[in-house]
Amino acid sequence: xxxxxxxxxxxxxxxxxxxxxxxxxxxxxxxxxxxxxxxxxxxxxxxxxxxxxxxxxxxxxxxxxxxxxxxxxxxxxxxxxxxxxxxxxxxxxxxxxxxxxxxxxxxxxxxxxxxxxxxxxxxxxxxxxxxxxxxxxxxxxxxxxxxxxxxxxxxxxxxxxxxxxxxxxxxxxxxxxxxxxxxxxxxxxxxxxxxxxxxxxxxxxxxxxxxxxxxxxxxxxxxxxxxxxxxxxxxxxxxxxxxxxxxxxxxxxxxxxxxxxxxxxxxxxxxxxxxxxxxxxxxxxxxxxxxxxxxxxxxxxxxxxxxxxxxxxxxxxxxxxxxxxxxxxxxxxxxxxxxxxxxxxxxxxxxxxxxxxxxxxxxxxxxxxxxxxxxxxxxxxxxxx
Amino acid sequence: xxxxxxxxxxxxxxxxxxxxxxxxxxxxxxxxxxxxxxxxxxxxxxxxxxxxxxxxxxxxxxxxxxxxxxxxxxxxxxxxxxxxxxxxxxxxxxxxxxxxxxxxxxxxxxxxxxxxxxxxxxxxxxxxxxxxxxxxxxxxxxxxxxxxxxxxxxxxxxxxxxxxxxxxxxxxxxxxxxxxxxxxxxxxxxxxxxxxxxxxxxxxxxxxxxxxxxxxxxxxxxxxxxxxxxxxxxxxxxxxxxxxxxxxxxxxxxxxxxxxxxxxxxxxxxxxxxxxxxxxxxxxxxxxxxxxxxxxxxxxxxxxxxxxxxxxxxxxxxxxxx
Numbered sequence: 001x002x003x004x005x006x007x008x009x010x011x012x013x014x015x016x017x018x019x020x021x022x023x024x025x026x027x028x029x030x031x032x033x034x035x036x037x038x039x040x041x042x043x044x045x046x047x048x049x050x051x052x053x054x055x056x057x058x059x060x061x062x063x064x065x066x067x068x069x070x071x072x073x074x075x076x077x078x079x080x081x082x083x084x085x086x087x088x089x090x091x092x093x094x095x096x097x098x099x100x101x102x103x104x105x106x107x108x109x110x111x112x113x114x115x116x117x118x119x120x121x122x123x124x125x126x127x128x129x130x131x132x133x134x135x136x137x138x139x140x141x142x143x144x145x146x147x148x149x150x151x152x153x154x155x156x157x158x159x160x161x162x163x164x165x166x167x168x169x170x171x172x173x174x175x176x177x178x179x180x181x182x183x184x185x186x187x188x189x190x191x192x193x194x195x196x197x198x199x200x201x202x203x204x205x206x207x208x209x210x211x212x213x214x215x216x217x218x219x220x221x222x223x224x225x226x227x228x229x230x231x232x233x234x235x236x237x238x239x240x241x242x243x244x245x246x247x248x249x250x251x252x253x254x255x256x257x258x259x260x261x262x263x264x265x266x267x268x269x270x271x272x273x274x275x276x277x278x279x280x281x282x283x284x285x286x287x288x289x290x291x292x293x294x295x296x297x298x299x300x301x302x303x304x305x306x307x308x309x310x311x312x313x314x315x316x317x318x319x320x321x322x323x324x325x326x327x328x329x330x331x332x333x334x335x336x337x338x339x340x341x342x343x344x345x346x347x348x349x350x351x352x353x354x355x356x357x358x359x360x361x362x363x364x365x366x367x368x369x370x371x372x373x374x375x376x377x378x379x380x381x382x383x384x385x
Numbered sequence: 386x387x388x389x390x391x392x393x394x395x396x397x398x399x400x401x402x403x404x405x406x407x408x409x410x411x412x413x414x415x416x417x418x419x420x421x422x423x424x425x426x427x428x429x430x431x432x433x434x435x436x437x438x439x440x441x442x443x444x445x446x447x448x449x450x451x452x453x454x455x456x457x458x459x460x461x462x463x464x465x466x467x468x469x470x471x472x473x474x475x476x477x478x479x480x481x482x483x484x485x486x487x488x489x490x491x492x493x494x495x496x497x498x499x500x501x502x503x504x505x506x507x508x509x510x511x512x513x514x515x516x517x518x519x520x521x522x523x524x525x526x527x528x529x530x531x532x533x534x535x536x537x538x539x540x541x542x543x544x545x546x547x548x549x550x551x552x553x554x555x556x557x558x559x560x561x562x563x564x565x566x567x568x569x570x571x572x573x574x575x576x577x578x579x580x581x582x583x584x585x586x587x588x589x590x591x592x593x594x595x596x597x598x599x600x601x602x603x604x605x606x607x608x609x610x611x612x613x614x615x616x617x618x619x620x621x622x623x624x625x626x627x628x629x630x631x632x633x634x635x636x637x638x639x640x641x642x643x644x645x646x647x648x649x650x651x652x653x654x655x656x657x658x659x660x661x662x663x664x665x666x667x668x669x670x671x672x673x674x675x676x677x678x679x680x681x682x683x684x685x686x687x688x689x690x691x692x693x694x695x696x697x698x699x700x701x702x703x704x705x706x707x
Contacts, residue, residue, distance in 0.1 A: 313440055316436030320428075357499070358545040
């Protein structure tokens, strides 16, 4: 059962399209107003800060309501908590569906918070089941959660729950693989392959009209699969995972076929970048950049490429120059990309980052001052002291 | 995933667009390029920050081989070059918003400001340029950045100027450092924070009221508001004159809610409700000092109050967005 009405999402999409076309002059004001009337049945999806408020107070309400409920109901020390949590979670789910329909909520913060809480309330029940069934391995606990996460993703299409489902599946799969010597030996390639296969399956699904209901979940899950595909074959991750799985002493010793993993560490970000450009997908390009950054960190972890200061200086220079060159190059759209200004302005982020940078630089300078000017680590050696 | 065809069919059925227009819209939407504007701008910012950090470290580590004077001259030339370029290439001053966002000059000014900080810190470290007048050392960048922010209309440099101004007053205003960077055990710091928040926030509001750079008000209120509320909460928790702080908090919460509604800037609503809730809950729990009572009703209070806030927002969404 889909909890949100798909017509709300369609109306929201249509209205966004109408506004954009009106701004560009493709639709007249009269046409845009007619579209607005036609698509008036919209969900309540507020500003990010209102969402944050609803999210925080949703959590507070659920948490303290839970403790209040448990105090009233708990009697049996053995089954009191699991049954209480189940009843409370079930009641909240009922209330949540009611409030979503009544208030037309769609990822408004409160519905996200309550969904996480409802899934969390299954925890005590599953722990009890694990205890009774004498489960010894964590993946069995994950397996209990899997169908509920699947149902939640189907019904709500919530992006964080979708990520939870993906990672839960991957965790169970990897846990079963390492039980067999062959599975353990090929773990990086199998995990990477499964992630890539999931990416293409989901990507193909995302092109179909019926996938529209899960668009946000897919927008989150698709880059996550590619990031996993990369991390599974990243040299540093594989080397540490190999030591951890085989109980080898730290620091993690060298692995077999190191050259292959080094190649993949640098090849996969390039492939991701190519894929991002080919599919005209910004999020894949961001994943490629994150992967490339992690590849540099990996290389620096094992080899002294450049001193940090030169790395920062040259890296910053190359990054800024490339970004600037691309900003100029794409003024006339090419390869399906442009640099048309978008509505989202990261003013808050800019304020926070620059404020911290200023504070850090000033603090560093004033500390130097207070040291009395002792050269290079000779803090306190100045004549003032 | 894209229901474009479906929507266009609906529009045709309701005679909003003609079949020919629908076809044109479909083709142009399918060929619409993906914008990399925000991504590339952010990468440019990150690149500049990395570059200046690397340059700072390099200077520090290789000072003995490069020579102090040479470095100071290079840094000063670079800084002056950035400011000169900005002066030559930016539009003339206007009291309203001058949109230079995304233009190269925007980044050059930011680079100049970052280099100026390094230059000043370095000159003070090496030559004790300001001696022990640390106040002046903190005030100079504040004055330069605030001037540049208004002259060249740059919100990033404004936040740098406000941070430097707060440092001059002995405070840390950087949002993630307000709580840890200030010693709110001291009444003097509490009162300075509250006073700084009220005065600087008030000045920004006064300037906006006169139509001077109205778009700067959000940056001012985000930085000073956090400092004010945290300082006032510390006063409420520790001072004998708690009722004064309670009054100040309630006054500012009312102002922030009003302002959020006026400007549709809901970060202020978030701040007002969160800080107001903390203050109200603290007062309630500290004034009804009965552990037994709260054991029973504590959970109920949080449930009811959280539900109340949620219901307020959901019921008054029209009030908030009108």
